[in-house]
Amino acid sequence: MSPPPALIFDLDGTLIDSLPDLAAAVNRLLAAEGLAPMARAEVQSYVGDGAPALVHRVMAARGLAAERHADLTTRLVADYSALPAELTTVYPHVFETLTNLRQHGHPLGLCTNKPGAATGAVLSALGLALLFDVVISGDSLPERKPHPAPLLAAIDRLGAPAIFVGDSEVDARTAEAAGLPFFLFTKGYLRVPLSEISVTATFDDFADFRELIATLPATP
Incomplete structure (x- = not known):
């Protein structure tokens, strides 16, 4: 056998x-940029390909400058890693x-x-x-x-x-x-x-x- x-x-x-913690991290990042939060469904449509892809899609949706991608990705990953299982x-x-x-x-x-x-x-x-x-x-x-x-x-x-x-x-x-x-x-x-x-x-x-x-x- x-x-x-x-x-x-x-x-x-x-x-x-x-998704609740991912959305919370995304929305903390957006709040720091003075931007409106995203609903869970929108964040869900952006996940699945890793943090860099998630940040790229969030940036495109909110009109953030492409050259900031590395910095914003680092910030999102650090923030999420600090609070990965609250929700x-x-x-x-x-x-x-x-x-x-x-x-x-x-x-x-x-x-x-x-x-x-x-x-x-x-x-x-x-x-x-x-x-x-x-x-x-x-x-x-x-x-x-x-x-x-x-x-x-x-x-x-x-x-x-x-x-x-x-x-x-x-x-x-x-x-x-x-x-x-x-x-x-x-x-x-x-x-x-x-x-x-x-x-x-x-x-x-x-x-x-x-x-x-x-x-x-x-x-x-």
Whole structure:
């Protein structure tokens, strides 16, 4: 019998709802610039590709000068990293499901575009840090998702065939580029119609996730 596959998860929008803290950080940045705040839905439409892309989109929406991108990105990341889990919540059944998967022999990894400092702070604050064998953050490598390099690095360190679990079109493209099955959590931050991405399976509650894994053919 083949060993259980490794399971690699995205973080924001997959395991946690971090948008309240991301939106708060964006709005603190805008307030410092004397600009009006953004609603959650607008911030959500800008996330998924890492902090630099988020800041670029916020700047474009508010007419901030492009040459300020590096400075504003540094400020946003520092501010968010200092308060990464004030309003963030873990989605229902995530903790018990990941714990159960570990107990049944699945190596667990995390592959996120969130910067490493913020990733570590969030995982520690929410009690998730000890669940993962490997964590690849947005600044672990020169490339970010949807480039396959971060996901391939996680697979290499886990040393097992893997399934990628995410919530967005960025995650779907990453899995496709890496040649992995992709499971979509449908209550996350997907910005395009489901018909536009390639998925192996979908689910909307982590209570059903382990059973879903068990019913699918073994990974190659």
